[in-house]
Amino acid sequence: MSDNCQALTCLAGIRIVDFTQFEAGPSCTEALAWLGAEVVKIENPKTGDPARRVLPGKNPEDPWYFHMFNANKKSLTVDLKSPRGLDLVKAMLKKADVTIENMAPGTIERLGLGYDEVRKLNPGIIYCSIQGFGTGSPYEKGLAFDMIAQAAGGMVSVTGEPGRQPVKPGPSFGDTGTGMLMAITILGTLMERQRTGVGRRLQVAMQDAMLHYMRTCFAVTARTGKAAERRGGKSVMGANAPSGLYQCKPYGPNDWIYVMTSRSNPEHWARLMKLFGREELIDDPRFATGPARLEHEAEVDAIVTEWTSKHTKEEAMALISGVGVPAGAAFDTLELQNDASFEKRGIMQVMEHASGPFKMPAWPVRVDGKPPRLLPSPLLGEHTADVLNTWLGLDAAEVAKLKGDGVV
Amino acid sequence: MSDNCQALTCLAGIRIVDFTQFEAGPSCTEALAWLGAEVVKIENPKTGDPARRVLPGKNPEDPWYFHMFNANKKSLTVDLKSPRGLDLVKAMLKKADVTIENMAPGTIERLGLGYDEVRKLNPGIIYCSIQGFGTGSPYEKGLAFDMIAQAAGGMVSVTGEPGRQPVKPGPSFGDTGTGMLMAITILGTLMERQRTGVGRRLQVAMQDAMLHYMRTCFAVTARTGKAAERRGGKSVMGANAPSGLYQCKPYGPNDWIYVMTSRSNPEHWARLMKLFGREELIDDPRFATGPARLEHEAEVDAIVTEWTSKHTKEEAMALISGVGVPAGAAFDTLELQNDASFEKRGIMQVMEHASGPFKMPAWPVRVDGKPPRLLPSPLLGEHTADVLNTWLGLDAAEVAKLKGDGVV
Numbered sequence: 001m002s003d004n005c006q007a008l009t010c011l012a013g014i015r016i017v018d019f020t021q022f023e024a025g026p027s028c029t030e031a032l033a034w035l036g037a038e039v040v041k042i043e044n045p046k047t048g049d050p051a052r053r054v055l056p057g058k059n060p061e062d063p064w065y066f067h068m069f070n071a072n073k074k075s076l077t078v079d080l081k082s083p084r085g086l087d088l089v090k091a092m093l094k095k096a097d098v099t100i101e102n103m104a105p106g107t108i109e110r111l112g113l114g115y116d117e118v119r120k121l122n123p124g125i126i127y128c129s130i131q132g133f134g135t136g137s138p139y140e141k142g143l144a145f146d147m148i149a150q151a152a153g154g155m156v157s158v159t160g161e162p163g164r165q166p167v168k169p170g171p172s173f174g175d176t177g178t179g180m181l182m183a184i185t186i187l188g189t190l191m192e193r194q195r196t197g198v199g200r201r202l203q204v205a206m207q208d209a210m211l212h213y214m215r216t217c218f219a220v221t222a223r224t225g226k227a228a229e230r231r232g233g234k235s236v237m238g239a240n241a242p243s244g245l246y247q248c249k250p251y252g253p254n255d256w257i258y259v260m261t262s263r264s265n266p267e268h269w270a271r272l273m274k275l276f277g278r279e280e281l282i283d284d285p286r287f288a289t290g291p292a293r294l295e296h297e298a299e300v301d302a303i304v305t306e307w308t309s310k311h312t313k314e315e316a317m318a319l320i321s322g323v324g325v326p327a328g329a330a331f332d333t334l335e336l337q338n339d340a341s342f343e344k345r346g347i348m349q350v351m352e353h354a355s356g357p358f359k360m361p362a363w364p365v366r367v368d369g370k371p372p373r374l375l376p377s378p379l380l381g382e383h384t385a386d387v388l389n390t391w392l393g394l395d396a397a398e399v400a401k402l403k404g405d406g407v408v
Numbered sequence: 409m410s411d412n413c414q415a416l417t418c419l420a421g422i423r424i425v426d427f428t429q430f431e432a433g434p435s436c437t438e439a440l441a442w443l444g445a446e447v448v449k450i451e452n453p454k455t456g457d458p459a460r461r462v463l464p465g466k467n468p469e470d471p472w473y474f475h476m477f478n479a480n481k482k483s484l485t486v487d488l489k490s491p492r493g494l495d496l497v498k499a500m501l502k503k504a505d506v507t508i509e510n511m512a513p514g515t516i517e518r519l520g521l522g523y524d525e526v527r528k529l530n531p532g533i534i535y536c537s538i539q540g541f542g543t544g545s546p547y548e549k550g551l552a553f554d555m556i557a558q559a560a561g562g563m564v565s566v567t568g569e570p571g572r573q574p575v576k577p578g579p580s581f582g583d584t585g586t587g588m589l590m591a592i593t594i595l596g597t598l599m600e601r602q603r604t605g606v607g608r609r610l611q612v613a614m615q616d617a618m619l620h621y622m623r624t625c626f627a628v629t630a631r632t633g634k635a636a637e638r639r640g641g642k643s644v645m646g647a648n649a650p651s652g653l654y655q656c657k658p659y660g661p662n663d664w665i666y667v668m669t670s671r672s673n674p675e676h677w678a679r680l681m682k683l684f685g686r687e688e689l690i691d692d693p694r695f696a697t698g699p700a701r702l703e704h705e706a707e708v709d710a711i712v713t714e715w716t717s718k719h720t721k722e723e724a725m726a727l728i729s730g731v732g733v734p735a736g737a738a739f740d741t742l743e744l745q746n747d748a749s750f751e752k753r754g755i756m757q758v759m760e761h762a763s764g765p766f767k768m769p770a771w772p773v774r775v776d777g778k779p780p781r782l783l784p785s786p787l788l789g790e791h792t793a794d795v796l797n798t799w800l801g802l803d804a805a806e807v808a809k810l811k812g813d814g815v816v
Contacts (some may be wrong), residue, residue, distance in 0.1 A: 009600070010600035011596055031589075031592050032596075035592075035593070035596035051783065053625075053672070055628075055631055055645060064630045065627045067627075067788055068627055086509075108456065134752075136749065136753045137753065141730035142725075142736075143734040144734055145668055145734050147643055149669060149736065150666075151653070151665070151666035151739070152666075152738075152739055155578060157595065157740040158740075159575060159576075159577075160575060161565060161568075164569070165641070165655075166653060166738055167567060167637075167640045168637070168666070169563070169578070169579070170545075170577075170644050171566065171581070171621045172623070172624045173579070177588075180589065180592065181772060181773055184443075184592055187592065187599065188419055188444075188595060191418055191419060191422075191599060194602070196760065201775070207736070208753075208755045208772040211755060211756070211769035211772060212771070212772050213584050214579055214769070215476040215477070216431070216473065217579060218744075218745060218768060220463065221742055222463075222472045222768075223464075223472060226742060227741050227742040227743070230661070230702065231575065231576075233564075233573070235554075237463060245576070247573075253571075257565065258576070260553055263461075263462075264461070315647035317547065317560075318546075318547075321551070326551040327550070328552065328557065329560060330564045331559070331560055332562060332565040333565065335635070336561075336619065342619070345543075345545065347613075347616045348619070350715035359797075361626065363589075363593075364622070365592075366612070367597065367608050367610060368541075369611075379530075
C-alpha cells in the first residue's frame with residue numbers, strides 16, 4: 001500500500017446487498033465501501049451493470065466510468081429471473097444490514113424483491129430506493145438520469161450566461177449529489193438500529209435531492225419574490241464586487257481565475273488594490289464601500305481584469321491568495337489530473353486494475369491524516385464464489401453447479 | 409407537527425460542538441441535526457455567524473440564507489477570547505462526541521482549540537476541519553468560498569457554452585457538496601468509535617471534495633487525453649442523441665426541457681418518434697442507430713425542437729416521460745417554490761421562526777415514508793442558558809453572572 005492512504009475499517013461488519021447501477025446508487029455504496037463496508041454488487045451474469053459500457057477505455061473490459069463509482073466493491077453475478085437465483089439473493093438479504101436499488105419505478109417489485117417482501121425476510125434491514133421523482137409527485141413514474149434531475153431540480157435554470165439559454169452544470173451532481181444524501185441517511189439509521197434492532201425504509205428522489213443543493217438560490221427567491229437568475233460567472237447572490245471570473249494569460253479556454261471579495265471582510269478590497277499597485281483606489285468614493293463597488297461593478301471588473309490579464313491563472317492565484325483574498329484558478333480536468341499534489345496527498349490514487357493502472361479521485365476526507373485506500377472495481381462476477389461461500393456457506397462444487405446451470 | 413414529516417432520533421445522544429460558519433460546515437452539521445443529533449452552534453455574542461447577515465429578509469433579524477443551513481440547531485454565544493469563555497467551551501468539548509470548524513487556516517489553533525489541545529481534553533472526540541485547500545497543497549493557506557472551490561476543483565471549466573467563457577454552476581456545490589462528504593465520514597467514524605472508543609481527526613478541503621463530484625469528467629479525460637470541455641446543455645460524455653435542452657412554449661428564459669435517450673435503451677428513440685408522429689424516422693438510416701444519430705445530431709436536435717417548441721415544458725415533460733423516455737423540464741426556483749407537491753410530501757417544509765414562517769427545502773430522504781421534521785434555526789444565543797445547564801450543570805444565577813460579565 002502506498003503511504004498516502006490507509007485501509008479503513010470504520011464500517012467493518014456492515015454487509016450491503018447492492019442492486020444499483022450507473023451512478024446515483026453506486027456513488028452511495030462506494031462511499032460506504034471506502035469506509036470499510038462489504039458491498040456486494042448484484043449483477044446480471046450476461047451484461048452486468050450497464051455502466052460497464054459507459055466511457056470504455058482502450059478495450060471494452062476497461063470501463064473508466066465504471067471504475068469511478070465501483071471501487072472497493074465485490075461483484076456477484078446472479079440471474080434474478082431464475083427461481084434459484086432469486087432464492088440465493090433472498091438468503092443473502094436475510095444476512096444483510098443494508099440493501100439498495102435504483103431501478104426504474106416498479107422493477108424491483110416485479111423481481112419479487114420489493115420492500116414488503118424483503119422486510120418479511122429481514123425486519124432489521126435498511127431498505128433503500130433511489131428514484132428519479134418522489135412517490136406522490138406528479139412525475140413519480142418518470143425515468144431520470146443525472147441531467148434530468150439537474151433540469152427538474154432547478155440547477156439548469158440558474159446556470160449559464162445572463163440573457164442566454166441555460167446550460168447544464170458539467171459535473172454529475174444529479175447522480176452523486178443524490179447518492180451522498182442517501183449515504184448519510186443510511187449511516188444515521190444504522191446507528192439507530194444498533195439501539196433498536198429495527199430496520200427502516202429509505203427513499204430519495206433525485207429531483208428532491210437537488211433542492212438540497214439549491215438552497216442559496218431559494219434564499220434569493222425568498223428575498224426577491226422572483227426566480228433566481230443565471231449570472232454567468234457571478235454568484236447567484238450577487239452581493240459583492242469584485243466577485244467573478246477574470247481572464248488570465250495566455251487567454252485559452254480555461255485561463256480564468258475566480259476572485260472574490262467578501263462583504264464580511266472589507267479588508268479584501270484594500271489588500272487587492274495594494275497588490276495591484278492601485279492604492280489610490282482604496283478610498284476612491286466610487287469603490288470605498290461594498291455598495292459603491294457594486295454600483296460601479298463594471299469598472300471594478302475592468303480594474304481586476306487589467307491586472308489578471310497580465311498574469312497566468314497560477315501566478316494570479318498565488319499572488320492574490322497570498323495577500324489573503326480568496327482566489328481560485330479555473331483548473332481543467334487535465335491540469336488537475338496532472339497535478340502531482342493530489343496523488344501525493346492521496347486525494348487521487350492509482351487503481352491497480354486487471355486492465356491496467358487507473359488514476360482517479362479517491363474519497364477526499366482524510367482520517368487521521370490519510371484518505372482511505374482505493375481498491376479495484378470488481379470484474380463482472382469476480383467475487384461470486386467468495387461471497388456465496390462466506391455469506392451462505394456454499395462450497396466450490398455447489399458454486400460450480402450453479403455456474404453450470406446459468407444461475408450465477 | 410404536520411403529518412408530512414416526523415421527529416427523527418437516529419442520532420439521539422450524539423453531541424456536537426459546532427464552530428462552523430457560512431455554509432460548508434453548517435450544511436454538514438445541519439444534516440446531522442435533522443437526523444437527531446444535538447448540534448450546539450458556538451457563536452460570538454456580538455455578531456454570531458456572519459451568515460446571519462447574508463441575504464437578510466424584510467428585516468435584518470430574518471436572515472434567510474442562515475435559516476437554510478442552521479435548522480434544528482441550538483445557538484450558544486460565548487466569547488472565545490475571554491479565558492472564562494474558553495474554559496466553558498473546553499468543558500463542553502470534554503462531553504462532546506464531535507466538534508467541527510471551518511475557520512480560516514490557523515484560526516482555531518490561535519484560539520487554543522486546535523486538534524492537539526482538544527484531543528488531550530477528550531481522546532474520544534471526532535475532531536473535524538473543513539479547509540479551502542488541503543494541508544500539503546501548494547495553496548494550503550488560501551481562503552475559499554463556494555465559488556473558489558468550484559473554480560479550483562474543475563467545475564467551472566466544464567460548465568458553459570462551447571467556445572465561450574466558463575460560468576459558475578449556480579448552486580452552491582462547493583459548500584454543501586463538501587459538507588455532505590464530511591457528514592458521511594463523521595457518521596462512519598462514530599460507528600467505528602462505538603467499537604474502539606478512540607476518536608479521529610477528519611479533514612476535508614473544498615477543492616479536493618470537488619474532484620469527487622467531477623469523476624464523470626475525469627473519465628472523459630481518461631478516454632480523450634484532453635481536458636473535458638464545456639458542452640452547454642449537453643452531457644460532458646456526449647454519448648447519445650437526442651440528449652440536451654430543447655426549447656418550449658412560450659419561449660421564456662426557463663422554457664426548456666431536458667430530453668435524454670440512453671445508449672443502454674435503444675427503444676427510447678422509437679418511443680419518442682412515435683409520440684412525435686414521426687414513425688418514418690425510426691428506421692431512417694440517418695437515425696436508426698446510436699452512432700448514426702450522433703453523426704446527425706444537429707438534424708436530430710431540430711426534429712426534437714420542432715415538437716417541443718409546440719408544447720409548454722410541463723406538457724412536454726408529461727408526454728415524453730409518459731412514453732418512457734427520460735425528460736425533465738428546466739424548472740426555476742419560483743416554480744419549484746410554488747409547486748405544492750413538495751410541501752405535501754415534506755420535501756419542502758415551513759419553518760416556524762420567530763421572524764415569521766419560512767418555507768424551505770428540508771432533508772429530502774424519507775425514512776419510513778416521511779422526511780425528518782424541520783425545526784427553526786436558532787436566534788443568536790437562544791440556547792445559551794439551556795445548554796450551559798444541561799451540558800455543564802450551570803444554574804440560572806451562574807448563567808446570569810456570565811452574561812453580565814460579557815462572557816456568554
